[in-house]
Amino acid sequence: MLVPMNGKIMLVGIGPGQPEMITPQAREAIGRAGVIIGHPDTLALIAMLTQGKELLAVTSNPLERSRLALEKAQTGATAAIVSNGDPGIYAIAATFFGYLKEHNLSADVEVVPGINLALYAAARIGAPLGGDFAAISLTDQCAPWETIQKRITSAAEADFVIALFNPLGRLGPERLKEALAIIGRFRRPNTPAGLLSQAATHNENILITTMAQIETEKLAADTLIIIGNSQTYTLDGRMVTPRPYLPGAGY
């Protein structure tokens, strides 16, 4: 069923939450939209940008946000689905395009990037992502746990810096413990680890510790964990993955 769309849908990243980290492009996109769809917590962060607009606060999963946005676009509206961080990283964009595919729909879509949690946390922690890195989400809502285990193993073995998203989920810290045990087969216990939770709020918590000392039982669900590679060091309370200029190299 190919439904004609007169409207437009924008998938807009608002960054970690502070107004000063919303790009002018995202601000402008929200300004153009007549309908703003998002989690109520996300809508609260941009209340100053949405006065007079139709707001649809959706606590359920992104599929429902996608459905609503398309319903609005079919009536000719310009709808924005707003997302914390960046819409393309463990967020709405893949879900939205998947919804289009599944329902055989075509639409005018614009994706507006935002500062995602990894970039924000890295800046606050120092320069932990200075080298090659792997982003892995521990939630198995999107990939089977066996696939995730294999990714953790490969990333650890090949000495990638590893950014672990969604470390807890509904089951608690069991999988995080397993993930850290896998990484521990390839890295020394005192490998630096940087943790950031409650990003961009007054309760933001930054911890630079070692892999062995991560207290998995005490983590907040929104923690991003960055595990260093074999070269990562700490300096003056920061975590840094080196980016040396090797003599003789020149590619």
Place this chain on the structure above:
Amino acid sequence: MLVPMNGKIMLVGIGPGQPEMITPQAREAIGRAGVIIGHPDTLALIAMLTQGKELLAVTSNPLERSRLALEKAQTGATAAIVSNGDPGIYAIAATFFGYLKEHNLSADVEVVPGINLALYAAARIGAPLGGDFAAISLTDQCAPWETIQKRITSAAEADFVIALFNPLGRLGPERLKEALAIIGRFRRPNTPAGLLSQAATHNENILITTMAQIETEKLAADTLIIIGNSQTYTLDGRMVTPRPYLPGAGY
């Protein structure tokens, strides 16, 4: 030698280049700085923000930018080193902290994140980074080629989406060809690949193709290449890595 620093150094990401993608936070940081240090091309992108400031255009490597910023901070200045994209991803931040470490210096440093090339390109291409992904730079200025080869192999084997930065370098496309051959051992030739070059300019070039059809001889040096995982598909001229909600999963 621990030199007292009266000034401050900010490492500021300006995003891909358009003024509307510079965050208000980065804009404010540049406003606070008396001295702005960067590649001349980067300085040109923010000329509207730097009137009346001391500008130091440095074409040589980031070590020289770091040295200059510290020299200025020692005289009490607030210096900003500006970087395209994000300072923490294959950019100045790791180099700068490494310079501090090597010279046993301590300084007041602030890192200001920006939309990096991967987030920007992903938004333009669709949602190619929708799942777990690995970021790999092909330049061996920073890691030995053997290490990079191992990372490519592991990332391909574990079905990560792979973002290849700096695909050419001074040697031409030989290593890129080798990288694609490695990935080709684990993925089908028609795996979607998204390429973006000349980001955020009038000459921006976006190509969605397949891994086998990447024309390595014709690439611009600033191309970002995103190779899909086994699930990545194309839809209406976009490239999407799915983020399904698996039945029965619930972590």
